[in-house]
Amino acid sequence: MSDRFRLPDVCVVAGRPDGQFGRRIVTRPPHLCVEILSPDDTMLEAMDKIREYLNFGVEWVWVIDPVSLTGQVHSRTSVANADNKIFSTNRFSVDLTGVEF
Secondary structure (H helix, E strand, O other): OOOOOOOOOEEEOOOOOOOOOOOOOOOOOOOEEEEEOOOOOOHHHHHHHHHHHHHHOOOEEEEEEOOOOEEEEEEOOOEEEEOOOEEEOOOOEEEOOOOOO
């Protein structure tokens, strides 16, 4: 078992993680991991995170620029730009129009 943990800014799980409330740890791949870029982030660091999430078995990874509310939607088989402020998975969509970070 690895002693390295990657913590996304937001994640969506399809089922309840194991353990007691307040002490649950996600040990199975989430449905979605969201990374919200900060001014210090580099593209290389973001790509490393995306690759790690997808290799762990995460179905979807969203990378969001909080200034423009645009970004990318990654899956194991595709990548798409989200220029219209709408981020989607195969289960749901989120429209960031009017959202402020």
